[in-house]
Every structure is written in structure tokens, then in C-alpha cells.
Amino acid sequence: MNAEKIPAGPRPYMNPYLAGVLLGLLLTATIYITGRGLGASGAVKAVTATAVQTIAPSHTASTKFYQEYSVEHGGGTPLKNWLVFEVAGVLLGAFLSGLISERLGFKLEKGPGSTKRARLYGAIIGGILWGVGSQLGRGCTSGAALSGLAVMSTGGILTMASIFAGAYAFAWFFRKLWL
Amino acid sequence: MGPLVPDIISSNLNFIMAFVIGILFGMILEQAGFSTSKKLVGLFYGYDFTVLRVFFTAGVVAMTGVMGLKHFGLLDINLVYINPTFLWSAIIGGLIMGLGFVLGGFCPGTSVCAAAIGKLDAMIFIGGSFIGVLVFAEGYPLFEGLYKAKNLGNPRIFETFNIPETMFAFLMTLIAIFAFLAVSVIERKVNGLEREPFRIDPYRAALAAGAVVLVVLSLAFTDKRNDLLKNIEDKAFVENYKLKEISPDQFALCIMRMEECDKFQIFDFRDEETYRKMSFPKSTLFTLENLFEKEPVKLLNIKHRTTVFIADDEMTERKMAVVATELGFKRIAILKGGVSEFSRQVLEFSSAGTPATNEEEYIKRFRTKAKQLIPVIIENNKPQGGVKKTQKRVIGGC
Numbered sequence: 001m002n003a004e005k006i007p008a009g010p011r012p013y014m015n016p017y018l019a020g021v022l023l024g025l026l027l028t029a030t031i032y033i034t035g036r037g038l039g040a041s042g043a044v045k046a047v048t049a050t051a052v053q054t055i056a057p058s059h060t061a062s063t064k065f066y067q068e069y070s071v072e073h074g075g076g077t078p079l080k081n082w083l084v085f086e087v088a089g090v091l092l093g094a095f096l097s098g099l100i101s102e103r104l105g106f107k108l109e110k111g112p113g114s115t116k117r118a119r120l121y122g123a124i125i126g127g128i129l130w131g132v133g134s135q136l137g138r139g140c141t142s143g144a145a146l147s148g149l150a151v152m153s154t155g156g157i158l159t160m161a162s163i164f165a166g167a168y169a170f171a172w173f174f175r176k177l178w179l
Numbered sequence: 180m181g182p183l184v185p186d187i188i189s190s191n192l193n194f195i196m197a198f199v200i201g202i203l204f205g206m207i208l209e210q211a212g213f214s215t216s217k218k219l220v221g222l223f224y225g226y227d228f229t230v231l232r233v234f235f236t237a238g239v240v241a242m243t244g245v246m247g248l249k250h251f252g253l254l255d256i257n258l259v260y261i262n263p264t265f266l267w268s269a270i271i272g273g274l275i276m277g278l279g280f281v282l283g284g285f286c287p288g289t290s291v292c293a294a295a296i297g298k299l300d301a302m303i304f305i306g307g308s309f310i311g312v313l314v315f316a317e318g319y320p321l322f323e324g325l326y327k328a329k330n331l332g333n334p335r336i337f338e339t340f341n342i343p344e345t346m347f348a349f350l351m352t353l354i355a356i357f358a359f360l361a362v363s364v365i366e367r368k369v370n371g372l373e374r375e376p377f378r379i380d381p382y383r384a385a386l387a388a389g390a391v392v393l394v395v396l397s398l399a400f401t402d403k404r405n406d407l408l409k410n411i412e413d414k415a416f417v418e419n420y421k422l423k424e425i426s427p428d429q430f431a432l433c434i435m436r437m438e439e440c441d442k443f444q445i446f447d448f449r450d451e452e453t454y455r456k457m458s459f460p461k462s463t464l465f466t467l468e469n470l471f472e473k474e475p476v477k478l479l480n481i482k483h484r485t486t487v488f489i490a491d492d493e494m495t496e497r498k499m500a501v502v503a504t505e506l507g508f509k510r511i512a513i514l515k516g517g518v519s520e521f522s523r524q525v526l527e528f529s530s531a532g533t534p535a536t537n538e539e540e541y542i543k544r545f546r547t548k549a550k551q552l553i554p555v556i557i558e559n560n561k562p563q564g565g566v567k568k569t570q571k572r573v574i575g576g577c
Contacts, residue, residue: 016229017386019211020236026207027237028244030200032253034193035182036260036575038204040288041308048312065319072574082575085194089201090208090288091295097209098296108299109216109284119284123300124307126283127290129275131311134287136272136326139262139576141286144269146234147575148262150241152347154331154339155264159273163286166277171223174281178220 011101027150036082037147041134043087045069049078083143111178122177137162180473181254182573205292214293216284216300223281225369228362235355239393242348246400252506255473260575266329283307343405348397356390404471407505411498418494420501423512425487427521428542430514431549433487434459434556442483448490448499449518451565458562462489465565470503475566479508486510492517525549 013019027038049069053060060066073081098104110119134140137159139148145163148156184193211233212218221227248254280286283304285293290308293301315322337347367374411417425433433443437460445462447454454464465488469475479486488503488511490496496513503511514521528546 013212013229014207014210016211016232017236017389019207020233021240021389023204023207023211023233023237024240024244026200026203027241028248031241031245031259032181032248033183033188033196034200035184035258035573038200038288039576040286040291041312042576044287044305044308045312048309048316051309052313052316063316063319064323065316074574080194082193082197085197086201086204087291089198089203090205090291091201093202093205093207094209094214094292094295095205096202097206098214101210103209103214104296106297106299110300111217119300120303122282123284123303124310126279126281126285127304127307127309128311128314129279129307130283130285130287130304131308131313132315132322133272133275133279133311134308135312135315136268136322137276138265138268138272140276140288141234142288143576144262146238146241149238149351150245151256151259151261152242152245152335152337152344153262153264154334154336155269156262157336158264158266158269159262159276162270162273163276163280166274167223167280168277169274170278171220171281175224177282178217178224178284 010103024150027147031147031150034082037143037150038086039083039139039143039147040087040090041130041140042081042083042143044131045135046073046078046081046084053078111176113179114177118177122174180252180476181248182258182473184573185570204288205295208289208292209296213289214296214298214301216293216298219286219289220281220284225365228366231362232359235358239348239352239355239397242351243393243396243400246344246348247396250400250403252403252471255471258473258570258572260573261333261335262576263333264331265327266331268326268328271325344402345398345400348400349394352390352393352397356394403506407502410505411501414494417497417501420497420504422497422500422504423485424515425512426515427524428545428549430487430521431525431546431553435549435552437461437556442485443487444478444481444484445487445489446478446499448488448495453491454564455562457557458560459489460556460560463563463566465499467499467502469566470499470506472566472568474568474570476506476508478566479503479511484510485512487512487514489514489518491519493520526553 031037049060049066052066069078095104108116108119110116114122130140134144137144138155139145139159141160141163144156145160149160184190188196208214212229213233218227219230222230245254245256245259249256276286283290285301285304287308290301290304294305335344337344340347433440437443443461445459446465447458447462448465448467451464463478465475488496488500490499493513493516496517500511500513516524525546528550530543530547534540534543
């Protein structure tokens with residue numbers, strides 16, 4: 001191998017179909033091993049529940065949402081949750097991947113016609129909407145849509161269709177953020 | 180048989196698995212380009228369909244993979260988490276997430292990836308998602324009605340549409356392939372690229388081959404259970420199926436020597452009431468469904484142990500034994516003539532008449548003894564009932 005031939009800067013991304021096959025195999029293996037699919041928003045929920053429990057224990061004890069959460073997850077500390085460990089892995093895995101492909105670095109990414117301010121507001125409002133929406137949808141793109149499709153769950157596929165339908169329906173109104 | 184949790188992989192090891200799976204998940208997402216919001220939302224503005232390609236390829240591969248595992252009897256789907264269907268909250272939640280996607284540029288999983296490589300907008304997005312969960316938690320009384328409305332249970336999409344599982348997989352695969360072709364055209368137009376002259380290169384050939392493989396597999400991984408049930412409808416097939424048979428006398432001998440006969444077990448396919456009234460030692464109440472379930476079939480996998488399938492009539496025994504044999508289980512035998520014939524020949528043996536040959540004389544002596552002993556053995560036997568299933572469906576979801 002001739003080292004001079006490797007260009008400096010970020011490496012190109014993986015072929016999308018190859019990445020898709022790898023992700024599909026990983027998801028199949030996950031279901032075979034653990035009986036459940038991949039996820040993300042559940043970890044956000046677990047961390048939020050832990051934070052509130054630590055800051056205001058009497059509040060969690062008296063609020064229905066946290067009570068139901070505790071019952072559903074068999075009590076104990078919400079941080080001892082499968083998805084919390086999984087998302088910790090995602091953080092490390094993505095970091096390693098960025099390191100290998102030379103994509104590390106602090107950066108605020110925005111559309112060419114957008115302002116930094118608009119991008120930040122968009123990001124925080126978008127995050128809030130995902131926080132609420134993923135609770136209603138009982139999962140996000142990973143937990144409900146992708147894993148739901150893998151096990152052919154009606155609810156998961158319905159959520160998937162709604163996410164895409166919603167995004168396409170609203171895309172036009174926010175085109176200035178991205179185009 | 181999977182899932183490997185909790186017996187083969189313990190609950191604590193499962194957390195380590197989660198971490199390892201997460202690392203691979205994060206690596207694949209980042210390598211695919213999911214760590215940049217501009218690439219992610221490209222899907223909604225037509226300039227970059229990477230997300231659609233990765234997402235649907237992964238979805239179709241995993242869907243086919245799960246079907247394949249089930250087809251080969253490697254996965255008990257009754258233990259796998261199936262996302263529940265709450266009609267309205269699934270739709271409204273999805274629409275809210277869709278709006279969040281075009282505003283925020285991420286979804287939760289991709290935002291974690293992007294934050295890991297230093298994207299500031301992703302970090303802000305994650306902060307927002309914590310606030311969002313908090314909003315939901317504090318406003319739960321407001322959301323609860325919608326959240327719990329129209330609970331349809333855990334249906335799977337082919338059950339909802341009442342079509343075969345493979346049919347849905349096949350259609351979904353075709354839709355994905357069609358979408359991949361369509362978005363390539365859109366992408367070129369939006370980005371103002373010239374249409375490349377069509378030629379077959381190794382890359383395109385590989386893609387086409389992959390697509391063909393997926394389509395074929397989506398049709399090939401049929402539901403083994405349905406296939407076998409259909410097969411045993413064919414009476415001639417079941418009657419001519421080669422199975423090990425045990426005569427009523429051999430069976431009687433085994434019952435009487437059960438204590439020293441540890442290579443033997445009985446699966447009783449009669450109904451529970453009959454079973455409770457008259458159960459043989461080392462017999463387990465069993466059903467057709469049990470043959471497809473993770474915990475019950477463990478009994479069939481015990482080495483050097485022959486399992487005798489019993490039912491009232493031989494036909495039922497044969498059907499069950501055919502299903503089990505077709506599923507790959509070994510050392511299965513049936514009681515010739517069924518329990519009814521066993522009762523007639525042994526338990527209700529009439530010693531009247533003089534035996535003509537020596538052999539008949541032996542049979543007479545044996546059956547007379549068996550007739551006295553076996554009812555006592557049955558009387559003293561405590562029926563152990565069916566297989567206790569301790570494993571519940573895995574709790575998954577977000």
C-alpha cells in the first residue's frame with residue numbers, strides 16, 4: 001500500500017446498501033440473542049427518569065408517569081436498563097468510527113441558507129418533539145420503526161409510516177433550514 | 180432455540196451484550212453517514228437518499244433474517260418483543276416525530292452518533308429530547324388518554340391484513356427495491372446530474388444479485404408451523420410416514436420397569452382431563468403448540484432419551500410424531516394403536532380361553548401380570564402436567 005495515495009481529511013462513507021445489510025444482520029443477531037430489537041429513545045427516558053428521581057424523589061413517587069415506568073421496568077434503578085448500555089455503546093462505537101475515518105471535531109452543522117441561531121432553535125425544538133413523539137409512538141426510528149419492521153409489528157410499521165409521512169408533510173415549511 | 184436470553188446468556192451478561200451491540204450499531208450508523216444532519220434530512224428534500232437506502236435495506240434484511248431463524252426452528256417468536264399497537268398514539272406520535280425530524284435534523288439514535296463525533300447541533304438536539312421526555316412525563320395526565328387509546332394488542336402486520344407472512348415480506352422487499360430505483364432517479368434530477376448511460380458493471384450486477392436473493396428468501400422462509408399442519412392433513416402421507424412403533428406389550432413392559440428405564444419418557448397428547456385421570460409415570464402433558472416453543476422442546480433434546488408420543492388414537496400420535504420428526508427431533512416413537520388399543524389389549528385383558536402356542540402362553544402370563552400392576556402404577560403416579568414455561572415475552576421497546 002502506498003500511504004501517499006490516501007487523501008487527507010474525512011474518508012468517504014460506506015456504501016449505503018452494504019451498511020444496510022450489516023445493520024440488518026446486526027438487528028437479526030440482536031433479536032436472536034436478546035429477543036428484542038435495537039433502540040435509542042428508551043435510554044433518554046431512563047436517564048430522564050433517573051435524573052428526576054435523584055433531584056426530586058418525592059415528586060417521582062407521586063407522579064403517575066414515573067410510577068408506571070417503574071412498574072413496567074420491574075423497579076430498581078432506571079439506569080440499569082438494556083437501552084442505556086446499548087446507547088453507551090453507540091456513543092463509543094460512533095466515536096471510534098469517527099476517529100478511524102477522521103471525522104472528529106466540534107462543528108455546528110447547518111443548511112447553506114440557514115443561520116446558526118435558526119439551526120440551534122430547530123435542534124432544540126426538534127429534540128423536544130422527538131422526546132414527546134417517541135413516548136407517544138412507544139419508540140423512535142430505531143425502536144419502533146426499524147425493529148418494528150424486523151418483527152413485522154403492525155404498530156411499529158404504522159409508526160414508521162407516520163414518521164416519514166410527517167417529515168415529508170412538514171419538510172416544505174422548513175426548507176429554508178436545509179436548502 | 181433463541182432468544183438466548185435469559186438461559187444461555189444471563190441477564191447480567193445481557194447488559195454487556197447491549198454495550199457490544201451498541202458499539203457495532205454506532206459504528207455502522209456513523210460509517211453510513213448518519214452522523215450529519217444534512218445527510219439525514221436529504222431524504223426529505225430529495226438531494227440525498229442515503230438514509231432511505233440504509234434503513235430499508237436493514238429493515239428488509241432483518242425481517243427476512245427473523246423469518247429465516249423462525250423457519251429453521253432457531254427462534255421462538257412467542258418470546259420475542261413485538262411492539263404493541265396503540266392506533267392513535269402510534270400515528271400522532273409518528274407525525275410529531277416526523278416534524279421533529281425536519282426541524283431538528285436528527286432522530287434520537289443518529290443524534291447520539293453525531294454528538295459522539297462532536298456535532299454541536301446534535302448535542303443541543305439531545306438536550307431537547309430530555310426536555311421532551313420531561314414534558315411528556317409532567318404532562319402525562321394530558322397525554323394519557325391518547326397514549327392508551329385504541330389498544331389493539333401485539334398484532335403482526337400480516338395478521339392485521341390477514342395475508343401469509345411471506346406475502347408481506349415479498350411485497351415489502353419489492354417496495355424497497357422499487358424505492359431504491361425511484362430515488363436514484365429523483366436524486367439525479369434534484370442534484371442536476373446527467374443520466375448515466377446504462378451499462379452493467381460489477382457493482383450493479385452485485386446489487387441486482389442481492390435484490391434477487393432477498394426476493395427469493397422472502398418467499399422461501401415460510402412459516403414451518405403452517406406448512407407442517409398442511410402436510411399432516413394428508414392422511415396417506417401420515418400413514419406411510421416411517422416412524423418407530425412400540426407395541427402395547429413393549430409399552431406395558433416399559434411402564435412396569437420405568438424405575439430402571441431412564442432412557443424413556445412419554446409425551447401425552449390427550450386432553451388434560453383424561454391425562455389427569457390416567458397418567459403414566461415420566462409422562463408430560465404435551466400439545467402441538469409445545470413442539471414449536473423454546474422451553475418445551477428442550478425435553479426433546481435430551482441425549483439418549485427416547486420419547487414415546489401417546490394419544491387416544493394412533494393417527495393423532497402419528498401426526499404429532501411426523502411434525503416433531505420434520506422439525507428435526509430424533510428418537511421419537513409412537514404407541515401402536517394408541518392408548519385405546521393399549522387399554523383394550525393390556526388393561527382389559529381377558530384371560531379366558533386356552534393359549535394354543537407357547538408364545539400365546541407367555542403373552543397371557545405377561546398381560547395378566549401387567550393388568551394387575553399397571554393400574555396400581557397409574558394410581559400411584561402423580562401427574563406432573565404440562566411443561567412449565569417460566570420465560571415470558573421479552574420486554575423491549577423504548
